[in-house]
Amino acid sequence: MKLLDYEVYNAVLSCFTLYCFTQYCLYLQLEDCRSGMYPPKGPTYCRNVTWYTVNLDLPPSERWTQVIKAKNTELITMVRTIKDMAKGFFNGKLVNLVDEELPLIVDTLPQPFNEEIKGIAAVSGIPLGEITLFNIFYEVFTVCTSVVAEDFNGNIYHARNLDFGLFMGWDRHNKTWTLTEKLKPLLVNVNFQRGHKTVFKSTNLAGYVGILTGIRPGEFSLTVNERFSVDGGYVGILEWILGWRDGMWMGFLTRKVLENATSYEDAKNQLSQTELLAPAYFILGGNGTGQGCVITRTRINTLDIWELDMKLGRWYVLETNYDHWEKPMIFDDRRTPAMKCMNKATQAVCWIMKPSTLLFLQLTTYTSLMDVSAGTLESYIRDCPNPCTPW
Numbered sequence: 001m002k003l004l005d006y007e008v009y010n011a012v013l014s015c016f017t018l019y020c021f022t023q024y025c026l027y028l029q030l031e032d033c034r035s036g037m038y039p040p041k042g043p044t045y046c047r048n049v050t051w052y053t054v055n056l057d058l059p060p061s062e063r064w065t066q067v068i069k070a071k072n073t074e075l076i077t078m079v080r081t082i083k084d085m086a087k088g089f090f091n092g093k094l095v096n097l098v099d100e101e102l103p104l105i106v107d108t109l110p111q112p113f114n115e116e117i118k119g120i121a122a123v124s125g126i127p128l129g130e131i132t133l134f135n136i137f138y139e140v141f142t143v144c145t146s147v148v149a150e151d152f153n154g155n156i157y158h159a160r161n162l163d164f165g166l167f168m169g170w171d172r173h174n175k176t177w178t179l180t181e182k183l184k185p186l187l188v189n190v191n192f193q194r195g196h197k198t199v200f201k202s203t204n205l206a207g208y209v210g211i212l213t214g215i216r217p218g219e220f221s222l223t224v225n226e227r228f229s230v231d232g233g234y235v236g237i238l239e240w241i242l243g244w245r246d247g248m249w250m251g252f253l254t255r256k257v258l259e260n261a262t263s264y265e266d267a268k269n270q271l272s273q274t275e276l277l278a279p280a281y282f283i284l285g286g287n288g289t290g291q292g293c294v295i296t297r298t299r300i301n302t303l304d305i306w307e308l309d310m311k312l313g314r315w316y317v318l319e320t321n322y323d324h325w326e327k328p329m330i331f332d333d334r335r336t337p338a339m340k341c342m343n344k345a346t347q348a349v350c351w352i353m354k355p356s357t358l359l360f361l362q363l364t365t366y367t368s369l370m371d372v373s374a375g376t377l378e379s380y381i382r383d384c385p386n387p388c389t390p391w
Contacts, residue, residue: 012213017386019342020090021277021284023261025169031187032326033337033340033341033345034043034232035275035342035365037242037388038120040367040380044382044383045339045379045380045382045383046184046381046382046383047380047381048378048379048380048381049071049187049188049189049203049226049366049379049380049381050188050189050208050390051188051189051190052066052070052188052190052191052193053066053190053191053192053193054066054067054069054187054191054192054193054378055193055194056192056194056199056259056279057075057193057195058118058137059115059192060111060112060113060116061116061118061119061122062119062208062238063119064116064119064122064123064206064209065118065119065319067188067190067206068123068206068314069123069208070206071186071188071206071207072123072125074182074185074186074206075124075126075186075206075207076124076125076126076142076183078134078182078183078186078207079130079131079134081179082134082137082180083130083177085179086285090113090277090337091112092227099127099130100129102126102128102129102130102132102133102136103127103129103132105132105240105241106118106128106132106145107210108240108245109252110248110249110252113209113210113249113252113255115245115334115349116209117131117132117135117297120207120209120246120336124207124213125312129324131207134207134208134209134212135207135209135251138238143335144160144161144162144163144212144223144224144225144226144282144320145161145318145319145320145338146158146159146161146223146225146294146318146319147161147283147314147316147318147319147338147342148221148269148282148283148285148292148293148294148306148308148316148317148318149316149342150289150292150310150315150316153195153317154219154288154289155371156285156286156287156288156292156371156372156373157285157371158215158221158283158292158368158369158370158371159368159369159370159371160213160223160283160286160367160368161366161367161382162203162212162213162364162365162368163180163364163365164364169233171328175262179336180364180365183365184365184366184381186205186206186207187203187204187205187206187365187366187379187381188203188204188206189201189202189203189204189377189379190202190203190204190206192259198217198375199216199258200214200215200216200217200238200258201214201215201217201261201377202214202215202255202258202377203366203368203379205328208251209251209252209255210249210251210254210255211254211255211258212224212248212251212254212378213368213377214254214255214258214377215258215372215375215376215377216261216372217263217265217369217372217374217375217376218287218372219262219263219264219267219286219287219372220261220263220264220267220284220285220287220372221284221286221370222257222267222271222282222283222285222290223282223283223284223368224250224251224254224280224281224282224283224285225280225281225283225319225320226278226280226281226321227278227279227280227296227297227321227322227323228279228321228322229279229282229298231298232297235304236276236278237276237277238297239277246275247275247276247277247299248274248276249275249276250276250277250278250279250280253270253271253274253276254271254308256270257271259385261302264284264285264286264288264291266288267284268284268293268295268305269282271295271297272295272297272305273300273302275299275300276297276298276299276300277299278299279287279297279298279299280298281294281296281319281321282294282295282297283287283317283319285370285372286372287372287373289310290307290308290309291307291308291328292307292316292317293305293306293308293317294306294317294319294324296324301330303323304323304325305345306323306381316342318335318338320332320334320335320338322335326358351356364382365381365382366379366380366381366382367379367380368380369383
């Protein structure tokens with residue numbers, strides 16, 4: 001390495017280290033456990049998420065018509081934002097790749113998801129490649145916090161923040177992530193029905209056919225968090241494009257499980273044993289004592305299943321985006337303050353975790369709260385007024 005290269009490398013590394021330390025100091029200053037935050041109110045509460053129905057008895061291409069017609073303007077705005085960002089890569093050639101090559105991938109996707117994506121493109125008027133890109137994004141770009149807890153009466157509660165848009169355009173004036181703010185208007189709650197009866201519910205982004213947050217009433221609740229790995233989602237997507245299609249798309253698997261699994265144990269087995277395109281954490285809650293776990297996945301197998309265990313005093317399991325047996329990076333330690341607040345709440349009143357123990361960032365789009373036994377899913381669009389950490 002040349003001396004000049006070394007000096008530049010050292011300067012960049014020093015600046016990045018200083019930035020990370022500054023963010024961490026700010027992070028420690030803002031750490032705050034609050035009670036009495038349910039139902040949500042105050043400056044972090046933006047608004048409730050509107051409910052829609054998806055009829056699974058309809059042909060796949062027609063299922064999302066109501067949702068897309070209601071959110072078409074917002075979807076067009078979001079897709080345009082992604083395209084504008086993509087123009088900065090490879091002299092704009094990435095945009096051409098999306099428009100010309102991604103439509104060819106759709107037919108290789110499993111049923112019924114490929115037909116649903118085609119239907120969304122047809123109703124919205126947005127090119128098929130761009131709708132496909134929107135659905136692929138979630139295999140590689142989400143950061144989240146999820147927690148499952150059990151109270152002294154054996155009731156299971158499941159809460160999550162979904163954070164999305166890291167490094168996707170920073171608005172200096174408003175001190176927000178551009179893509180995060182464009183996604184919030186797309187949020188919808190969906191009641192998936194068959195024969196006029198609810199099969200499962202989810203909180204979705206209009207235009208995305210997979211599931212990141214969902215509940216099968218009376219059976220189980222499910223969230224998925226990204227797991228950072230060298231052998232990550234980019235590798236799986238590339239393999240799919242090249243014709244190696246042994247793995248399942250993460251969001252498609254979660255929806256398949258919510259639609260077809262008949263119990264907590266059935267869901268746990270499917271999530272543990274199915275080969276994936278991207279590594280992930282599946283956070284699963286049930287309807288009985290001890291039914292809560294974090295499943296740590298590589299693309300091929302399961303590394304660990306971390307479960308509630310009342311005998312060990314483990315009345316909650318909490319997952320961000322790092323293996324629970326490893327320390328998170330110092331500049332992205334959402335786990336420590338969240339666990340501090342959970343421990344402060346205590347098991348006796350763990351229901352007040354709704355949603356005061358979850359950490360709000362500029363990346364946070366929504367908070368969801370689920371109670372499997374009651375069959376309820378509540379979601380709230382979030383704001384994080386400054387001073388607020390970017391991630």
